[in-house]
Amino acid sequence: MHKTQAETSEFLSGFLPQLENTPDDREVVLCPPFTDLHLLSKSLHGSRVRVGAQNVHWAESGAYTGEISPAMLTELSVRYVVVGHSERREYFGETDATVNLRLRAAQGAGLRPILCVGETKQQRDQGQIETVIFEQLAKGLIGVDQSQLVIAYEPIWAIGTGETCEANEANRVIGQIRSKLDNKLVPIQYGGSVKPGNIDEIMAQPEIDGALVGGASLEPADFARIVNYQ
Template sequence: MYKTQAEALEFLKAFVPHLDNTPDNREIVLCIPFTDLAMMSMNLHGSRVRIGAQNVHWAECGAFTGEISGAMLTELGVRYVVVGHSERRQYFGETDVTVNLRLKAAQKAGLIPIFCVGETKQQRDADETEALIFHQLQVGLEGVDLSQLVIAYEPIWAIGTGETCEAKEANRVIGLIRGQLSYSNVPIQYGGSVKPDNIDTIMAETEIDGVLVGGASLESESFSRIINYSESP
C-alpha cells in the first residue's frame, strides 16, 4: 500500500529510462494498488512493462464490498494479479481454499495469477516447510491451468525483516515445488528481502526464474538494479 497516483507517476519518470539496456528476455511486472492501475496502464501502454494487481475476487460481481473482479482489472489493461500473498493470509483471513477460488477466477478472466506460497519462522523451525508448502500447492492448484500461472515462494520470515533466505536454500525449496507440478515450465520466483546486493546471487541459482520484490521496488534506482542483475555474479 504505497504511492498515490502522483507519486507513482514520479516513480515512472525515474524508472523507465533504466530499462533501455535491460535484456529482452526479462519480463517486468509492476503489481500496484488499485487506485494507480488506470493511470499506470495508460502511461505504460506500448512499453515492455506489464501491469499487475495485488488481489482479485472469485466472483464476477456481487455484494462483496471492497473487493474487485477480474473483469474490472482486465478492462484497465491488467495482465497479472498476485494471489495468496502472505500479508493477505496473515491480516485478511485468506485461506488455501479462497486462494484456489481466486486463482481460478483470475484465469477465467484472462489474467495470469502470481500464486504465493511460503512458511513462517515457527513452521520452518518445526521442520514443517515442505509439508506446509505441498499442502498449499495441493489445495491451491486444484482445477488451475498450470500453463497460465506464476508461482512465488516467499518465506514469510524473510519478508521485510532484512533476513534473506539463503539463495541455495531458496533454490532447494523451489526445486521441490517444481517437483510437485505436472507442468514443469511454470515460472517460479523467489520473494523475501530481495535487494540490489543479493539479486545476482539469487538469480545465479538454477531453479529460480525470477523474483517477487517488495520494499526494494519502491525506489527506481534499487528496483532497476534488481531488474538489470548480472548473470555472472
C-alpha cells in the same frame, strides 16, 4: 499499500529510462494498489512493462464491498494478479480454499496469477517447510491451468525483515515446489527481502526464474538494478 498516483508518476519517470538496455528476455511487472492501475495502464501502454494487481475476487459482481472483480482488472489492461500473498493470508483471513477460487476466477478472465506460497519461522524451525508448502499447492492448484501460472516462494519470515533466505536454500525449496507440479515449466520466483545487493546471487541459482520484489521496488534505482541483474 504504497504510492499515490502522483508518487507513481514520479516513480515511472525515474524507473523507465533505466530499462533501455534491459535484456529482452526479462519480463517486468508492476503490481501497484488498485488506485494506481488506471494511471499505470495509460502510462505504460506500448512499453515493455506489464501491469499487475495485488488481489482479485472470485465473483463477477455482487455484494462484496471493497473487492475487485476480474473484469474490473482486465478492463484496465491488467495482465497479472498476485494471489495468496502472505500478508493477505495473515491479516485478512485468506485460506487455501479462497486462494483457489481467486486463481480460477483470474484465469477464467485471462489474467495470469502469481501464486504465493511459503512457511513461517515457526514452521521452518519445526521442520515443516515442505509439509506446509505442499499442502498450499495441493489445495490451491485444484482446477488451475499450470500453463498460465507463476509461483512465488516467499518464506514469510524473510518478508520485510531484512533477513533473506540463503540463495542455495531458496533454490532447494523451489526445486521441491517444481517437483510437485504437473507442468515443470511454470516460472517460479523467489520473494523475501530481495535487494540490489543479493539479486545477482539469487538469480544465479538454477531453479529460480525471477523475483517477487517488495520494499526494494519502491525506489526506481534499486528496482532497476534488480531488473538489470548480472
